[in-house]
Amino acid sequence: MSVMVLMGSLELGLIYAIMALGVFISFRTLNMPDLSVDGSFVLGAAVSVVMSLNGHPFLGLGAAFIAGCGAGAITALLHTKLKIQPLLAGILTMLALYSVNLKVMGGRANIPLINKITVFSPFEEILRDYNKLGFSLAVLLLILFLLFLFLKTRLGFVLRATGDNDAMVRALGVNTDSIILVGLALSNGLVGVAGALIAQSQSFVDVGMGIGMVVIGLASVIIGEVVFGVSSLLRRLMAVILGSILYRLIIAFALELGMPPTDLKLVSAVIVAIAMAMPVFKKRLSVVKRKMSKTPHERSK
Amino acid sequence: MLRVESLSKIFSKGSTNEKLALRDVNLSLGEGEFVTIIGGNGAGKSTLMNCISGVYEIDNGRITLDSTDITFEPEYKRSRHIGRVFQDPLRGTAHDMTIEENLSIAFAKGKSVGLQAGVSKKDINLFKERLQLLDLGLENRLKHKVGLLSGGQRQALTLLMATIIKPRLLLLDEHTAALDPTIARKVLSLTRKIVSEENLCTLMITHNMKASLEYGTRTIMMHEGQIMMDLQGQERKDMTVDRLIEQFEKRSGAELDNDRMLLG
Ligand SMILES: Nc1ncnc2c1ncn2[C@@H]1O[C@H](COP(=O)(O)OP(=O)(O)OP(=O)(O)O)[C@@H](O)[C@H]1O
Ligand SMILES: [Mg+2]
Numbered sequence: 001m002s003v004m005v006l007m008g009s010l011e012l013g014l015i016y017a018i019m020a021l022g023v024f025i026s027f028r029t030l031n032m033p034d035l036s037v038d039g040s041f042v043l044g045a046a047v048s049v050v051m052s053l054n055g056h057p058f059l060g061l062g063a064a065f066i067a068g069c070g071a072g073a074i075t076a077l078l079h080t081k082l083k084i085q086p087l088l089a090g091i092l093t094m095l096a097l098y099s100v101n102l103k104v105m106g107g108r109a110n111i112p113l114i115n116k117i118t119v120f121s122p123f124e125e126i127l128r129d130y131n132k133l134g135f136s137l138a139v140l141l142l143i144l145f146l147l148f149l150f151l152k153t154r155l156g157f158v159l160r161a162t163g164d165n166d167a168m169v170r171a172l173g174v175n176t177d178s179i180i181l182v183g184l185a186l187s188n189g190l191v192g193v194a195g196a197l198i199a200q201s202q203s204f205v206d207v208g209m210g211i212g213m214v215v216i217g218l219a220s221v222i223i224g225e226v227v228f229g230v231s232s233l234l235r236r237l238m239a240v241i242l243g244s245i246l247y248r249l250i251i252a253f254a255l256e257l258g259m260p261p262t263d264l265k266l267v268s269a270v271i272v273a274i275a276m277a278m279p280v281f282k283k284r285l286s287v288v289k290r291k292m293s294k295t296p297h298e299r300s301k
Numbered sequence: 302m303l304r305v306e307s308l309s310k311i312f313s314k315g316s317t318n319e320k321l322a323l324r325d326v327n328l329s330l331g332e333g334e335f336v337t338i339i340g341g342n343g344a345g346k347s348t349l350m351n352c353i354s355g356v357y358e359i360d361n362g363r364i365t366l367d368s369t370d371i372t373f374e375p376e377y378k379r380s381r382h383i384g385r386v387f388q389d390p391l392r393g394t395a396h397d398m399t400i401e402e403n404l405s406i407a408f409a410k411g412k413s414v415g416l417q418a419g420v421s422k423k424d425i426n427l428f429k430e431r432l433q434l435l436d437l438g439l440e441n442r443l444k445h446k447v448g449l450l451s452g453g454q455r456q457a458l459t460l461l462m463a464t465i466i467k468p469r470l471l472l473l474d475e476h477t478a479a480l481d482p483t484i485a486r487k488v489l490s491l492t493r494k495i496v497s498e499e500n501l502c503t504l505m506i507t508h509n510m511k512a513s514l515e516y517g518t519r520t521i522m523m524h525e526g527q528i529m530m531d532l533q534g535q536e537r538k539d540m541t542v543d544r545l546i547e548q549f550e551k552r553s554g555a556e557l558d559n560d561r562m563l564l565g
Contacts, residue, residue, distance in 0.1 A: 150416070152418070152419050153415070153416045153417060153418060153419055154405070154406075154409055154414050154415060154416070154417050154418070154419050155414050155415055155416060156419060157398070157402055157405060157406050157419040158406060158409075158414050160395070160397070160398060160402075161395040161398060161402075161403075161406055164395035164396060164397045164398060165391075165392065165394065165395045165396070167387075167392055168392065168393055168394060168395060169377075169395075169406070170376050170377045170380060171354075171376075171380050171385045171393075171463075172380060172406055172407050172409075172410050172462070173377055173378070173380040173381035173410045173411055174377055174406075174414055175375070175377045175378075176377070179414075
């Protein structure tokens with residue numbers, strides 16, 4: 001693999017890690033499979049590109065976060081107030097966002113962002129070719145730091161406990177509906193920021209760019225858990241980031257081997273399926289081992 | 302002080318499985334009263350507790366706690382004044398969080414949930430003090446995940462969490478049923494200690510007939526969604542397990558059919 005490919009994967013890995021942290025909050029911390037991610041990713045991208053076209057790239061990043069929060073809040077309300085199952089609530093939001101995203105983009109399916117000032121432009125002089133990498137890393141580290149602090153606050157505690165045991169949280173006097181609202185808003189807000197950075201980095205937004213994002217996020221979370229462990233909170237968060245980078249390297253490697261880019265989604269799905277099946281594989285393996293070690297003994301009977 | 306007036310609860314209303322789980326139940330608990338509840342399978346004991354704590358909406362009746370009508374308050378709001386320990390040790394704690402984190406959430410009951418620090422130094426000392434009272438060595442394991450604790454340790458911890466902010470009412474639903482006898486006894490005597498020290502108004506469901514007479518100040522027996530018997534004072538002091546069963550069978554015209562019921 002060339003250095004350029006490596007750097008490219010690293011840059012993408014860092015940006016997508018922000019999305020993976022969002023997915024981590026919904027899937028792991030809140031224990032809720034939230035599929036709105038595919039839509040809120042594009043929403044963040046669209047909002048950021050439109051703001052950049054109007055000369056406000058940094059404001060656009062903030063707006064992408066807030067828009068993502070809004071999308072997550074809708075999924076949460078569909079679930080908690082209207083009692084729609086989390087999976088379906090997420091799918092409804094995702095579907096609705098497709099139309100919303102097109103509206104944000106003024107009815108166009110894609111918008112290029114060429115020769116416009118992006119969030120990376122101000123760093124071109126100091127960081128040269130590493131401006132995207134450098135700025136993305138800075139944003140990611142800031143988010144990691146704030147998220148870590150947040151999860152150590154009382155609200156963060158209650159958020160984690162809600163995913164762990166919501167009955168207990170209610171028994172201790174907290175309205176779990178509002179906690180789910182906060183969690184899904186934050187989760188999709190981060191996804192929106194990731195969408196914005198990707199759009200800025202590749203200089204365009206496409207209404208279809210969010211397809212499969214939730215699977216990619218989940219793949220990163222699981223790869224991180226399997227490879228780097230889950231022993232402490234900080235370690236879990238770091239594992240998500242490293243998992244995201246590793247995922248990009250795997251994809252880059254597959255492309256190097258000559259896989260057509262159109263097969264990427266297939267590969268993502270396979271990776272997640274394998275990673276999800278890990279516990280089953282491990283169990284089978286131990287059963288097989290037990291059987292093998294037992295056989296000689298049985299034979300001697 | 303708890304007051305339950307003509308409480309009725311119907312499950313699956315209007316379907317063929319319609320089940321009248323509570324029929325016109327009236328119950329009044331005075332200051333510091335510790336009531337044990339016994340009864341056969343499906344008598345409605347857990348349903349009564351779940352109606353009081355707001356897990357289920359009720360079909361008729363009124364519930365008042367310290368002269369506040371809580372009949373229509375959502376579960377989480379009532380919980381600020383009600384402490385609960387469930388039968389299943391897994392239900393009372395967050396297993397993926399540490400002892401200290403679990404206690405912090407319990408200790409924040411009724412306070413605002415915001416961006417303040419999750420645990421503070423000051424709280425930790427208090428947690429250690431309280432954990433010492435359990436006599437399980439948990440005070441040295443504050444940073445351990447609750448998932449690593451045994452069922453008995455968890456129930457003791459849950460009991461502490463339910464009472465660390467003094468509740469107006471403590472609800473215990475067979476909280477020792479899943480524990481082995483030695484640990485169960487320990488958790489029961491711990492319960493008695495906390496209840497009497499804090500002078501808590503308490504409802505405790507138990508499947509242990511002996512314990513129902515041994516602990517608390519009053520015993521009620523439920524059958525088919527109704528209170529069959531209400532024992533207190535001298536009558537309760539003179540009661541034995543054998544006579545309790547005899548009385549139950551006479552009044553209900555049925556055999557006591559709780560397969561988990563312990564007579565001794
Ligand atoms: N969520 C529910 N939906 C439908 N029916 C229910 C529900 N919960 C309880 N019931 C029914 O209501 C009746 C009372 O149940 P409850 O759990 O209160 O009994 P219990 O006295 O606690 O019995 P046990 O000693 O077995 O715990 C039973 O017939 C039960 O089948
Ligand atoms: Mg019960």
